[in-house]
Amino acid sequence: MLSIPDLIKKKRDGGSLSDGDIQTWLEAVTGGSVEGCQTGAMLMAIWQRGMDARETATLTKAMMLSGEVMSWPREWAGLLVDKHSTGGVGDKVSLVLAPALAACGCKVPMISGRGLAHTGGTLDKLESIPGFDVHQSAEQLRAILSTVGCCIVGQTQTLVPADRILYAARDITGTVDSLPLITGSIISKKGAESLTALVLDVKFGRAALYKDLGGAKELARLLVQAGNDLGMRTGALLSRMDGVIGCSVGNSLEVIEALRLLKGDRRNRRDLVELVGALGGLLLAMTGLAADRSEGAGKILQAVMGGAALLKFQAMMEAQGVAPETARALCAADADADYFKILRKAKHQLDLTAKHDGVLVDVDGLVLAEVVHKLGAGRSEAGQPVNHSVGAELLLSQGQKVSKGAPWLRLHYEEPAPSSDQIERLQSALVLGSPADWRKQSLVQEVLLPV
Ligand code: IUR
Numbered sequence: 001m002l003s004i005p006d007l008i009k010k011k012r013d014g015g016s017l018s019d020g021d022i023q024t025w026l027e028a029v030t031g032g033s034v035e036g037c038q039t040g041a042m043l044m045a046i047w048q049r050g051m052d053a054r055e056t057a058t059l060t061k062a063m064m065l066s067g068e069v070m071s072w073p074r075e076w077a078g079l080l081v082d083k084h085s086t087g088g089v090g091d092k093v094s095l096v097l098a099p100a101l102a103a104c105g106c107k108v109p110m111i112s113g114r115g116l117a118h119t120g121g122t123l124d125k126l127e128s129i130p131g132f133d134v135h136q137s138a139e140q141l142r143a144i145l146s147t148v149g150c151c152i153v154g155q156t157q158t159l160v161p162a163d164r165i166l167y168a169a170r171d172i173t174g175t176v177d178s179l180p181l182i183t184g185s186i187i188s189k190k191g192a193e194s195l196t197a198l199v200l201d202v203k204f205g206r207a208a209l210y211k212d213l214g215g216a217k218e219l220a221r222l223l224v225q226a227g228n229d230l231g232m233r234t235g236a237l238l239s240r241m242d243g244v245i246g247c248s249v250g251n252s253l254e255v256i257e258a259l260r261l262l263k264g265d266r267r268n269r270r271d272l273v274e275l276v277g278a279l280g281g282l283l284l285a286m287t288g289l290a291a292d293r294s295e296g297a298g299k300i301l302q303a304v305m306g307g308a309a310l311l312k313f314q315a316m317m318e319a320q321g322v323a324p325e326t327a328r329a330l331c332a333a334d335a336d337a338d339y340f341k342i343l344r345k346a347k348h349q350l351d352l353t354a355k356h357d358g359v360l361v362d363v364d365g366l367v368l369a370e371v372v373h374k375l376g377a378g379r380s381e382a383g384q385p386v387n388h389s390v391g392a393e394l395l396l397s398q399g400q401k402v403s404k405g406a407p408w409l410r411l412h413y414e415e416p417a418p419s420s421d422q423i424e425r426l427q428s429a430l431v432l433g434s435p436a437d438w439r440k441q442s443l444v445q446e447v448l449l450p451v
Contacts, residue, residue, distance in 0.1 A: 004028060004038050011045035019058045026062040030162045036169065043166070043175040051180035056222060057229040059180060063188035064230065066162035070109070070138060070194045076145075078196050081106045081283045084186055085201040086209050086219070087119035089365035090244040093201070093275050094122045094152060095258035096304060099312035100280055102149030103303035105289055109141055109193050110152045111159070115378045115386065118207070118369040120254065123154050126320075128252035128343055128388035129330070133321035144319045151316060159192050177209075183222045191230040197286035198227050198234045199279050203241035204445075207365035213238060213445060220448050228451045233286040237278055238446040243365040243398070245443075246272040250377045250391015250412060252343040259330060259339070262310040268397045271443050277301050278444050286450060293447070346389040346412035352423070354402045358432025361398070367429035368392055368409075371422050375413050387414060392426075399438050 002010065007025050011017060017025075025042060028034045051059065072080060081101055085091055098108045112134075114121035123134045134154045136144065144151040155164075163185050170176045190198050200223050203209070204216035220236040227234025247268045248257045257269070266273050281290065281297030290296030303309045310331055317327040326342055333339045372378070376387030393410045396402060408430055411418060418426075 004034055004042075008038060008041045008045055011042060011049055014049050016052060017055055022055065022058045023062050026059070026066060026162055029165055030066045039165070039169045040173040040175075043170055043173055043178075043181065046181060047175040047178040050178075053222075053225060056180040056183055057226055059184040060187045060191065060226045061230060063160055063162045063166075063184050064191040066188075067160050067192065068138065068156070068158040069192050070141075070159075072107070072142070072194060073146075076107045078287060079105065079107045079289075080194065080196045081108055081198070081287060082110050082190060082193060082195050083199045083201060083279050083283065084190060086203050086216075087116055088201075088203050088241050088245055089119065089207045089369040090246050090249045090254065091120060092125065092246060092248075092254040092258045093272065093279065095125065095255065095313070096261055096272070096276050096309065097280050097300070098150040098152055099262070099316060100276065100300045100303040100309040101283060102312045102316075103308035104280075104284060104299050106149065106283070106287065107145045108150035109145060110150065111155055111189060111193060112152055113154075115373075118366065118373050118378065120249070120251070120369075120378070122152060124386050124388070125251045125254050126152060128255055129317060129322055130326060130342065131322040132317060136320065144316070148312060148315045148319050150312060151320060153320075155189065160188050163188055179219055179222055182219065183226045187223060187226040187230065190227065191232065195232045197283050198232045199283050199286070200224070200227075200234070200236040201275065201279055202236050202238050204238060205240050205242040207243070207369060208241035217446070224448050225451060233450045235282050235286060235450050236448040237275075237282070237444050238448070239275060239443045240441070240445055241365065243271075243363045244368060244394060245275065247394040247397070248391060249365075249368055249372050251386060251388040252345075253391040253393060253412065255343060256336075256339045259310075259313075259333065262304060262307075262313055263331075264305050264307070266305070268394070270397075273301065273304075274443055276304065278447075282447065344389040346387075346391075347414050348412070348417070350411045350413070350418070351395070351407035352409040352411065352426055352430075354404055354406050354408050354430065354432060355427065356404050356432060358402055359435050359438050360396050360400050360402055360408070360430070361433040361438040362431035363394060363398075364429035364431070367425055371418070371426055372411075374422070375411075375416065375418060390414060399440065402432055
């Protein structure tokens with residue numbers, strides 16, 4: 001058996017680590033018998049030399065087996081599903097998709113994350129609902145899936161401990177953006193959920209982790225391969241992430257938007273509806289609950305527009321700690337004032353207006369996300385609290401005619417107030433053109449089916 005320094009040198013020199021090598025290293029990492037500098041050195045060697053498909057599969061499996069692997073009642077076989085997104089702006093898909101899948105008969109143990117860089121996190125959004133508890137034990141998770149069918153929770157302490165150690169080390173050693181390390185991190189956690197089917201929303205574009213389709217596709221292929229290697233039917237969408245998904249950014253504003261869609265209001269949310277339908281449709285097709293993706297998307301959107309998903313969302317809120325009268329009131333709310341009786345509204349609102357006439361051809365989602373993040377909607381360090389009420393609402397949709405002076409963005413802020421530079425940046429995010437400059441585009445660019 002090679003020593004840890006020998007394993008590091010082997011990878012540093014471009015060698016391929018054997019299954020035994022990877023297991024030895026990972027056991028030492030999880031068991032605490034390697035120095036932090038050795039972990040950093042190996043991560044950097046992997047970052048520089050990469051890993052082949054076999055090494056990546058072995059790493060992923062070893063990471064998954066470093067902690068608890070969930071087990072489910074036999075009668076749920078074939079029904080366990082989840083989705084993972086590589087991070088977007090205004091991405092409230094999970095809030096709508098999890099209850100819609102449950103309404104279609106799936107079991108959805110959705111393990112989500114917090115905001116990363118400028119992108120939002122599903123857990124932060126849900127925590128803007130008073131009482132919503134994202135910390136649930138494996139036992140509680142099973143109980144909620146049994147009664148409701150879906151839950152959205154944070155990672156438990158016992159799930160993939162190796163990832164907690166490696167992710168923290170990657171974060172401080174400049175090794176986050178390594179394809180095999182990203183693959184191992186994401187897929188090991190999904191594997192530990194013992195899923196039947198997994199769908200990945202791999203985003204590309206200005207406001208995504210990967211700016212170009214090529215890079216995103218390479219990651220998507222690796223994720224799909226690694227998921228299938230672990231025995232989960234795994235597929236992926238490659239979706240464009242340039243603007244804002246739906247018409248709001250910010251934690252409580254996005255909860256309100258998700259609830260509006262769950263009540264059948266799809267105005268200004270063509271892209272959100274497209275993603276929910278495409279991701280859910282693929283999952284239903286992979287489980288066999290729909291004959292194909294298109295029938296699956298139809299079932300999902302029926303659950304959303306017909307109110308069945310809203311009932312599941314209400315039940316999920318109650319099961320995760322929200323007082324029944326609060327959950328009921330949120331699901332019955334209609335006007336903004338009804339929502340803001342329960343969710344915190346920012347102290348200040350500021351409407352930005354168009355500087356000239358034109359057609360709304362583009363909004364730069366990255367600029368919007370970066371500004372609201374700085375105003376408190378996101379965190380600059382792990383563990384920092386976020387300000388749930390801070391965010392922005394798009395008041396117009398793409399392709400719409402805009403007159404000079406018309407409000408196009410409503411900024412919700414508290415402390416700090418936006419600086420004049422930030423207001424200028426936000427104004428620069430709005431692109432007005434002529435009708436010929438705008439064309440309707442799908443967000444979903446490509447679909448990778450299970451291998
Ligand atoms: N999310 C994860 O769970 N792991 C990663 O490495 C990244 C995002 I990047």
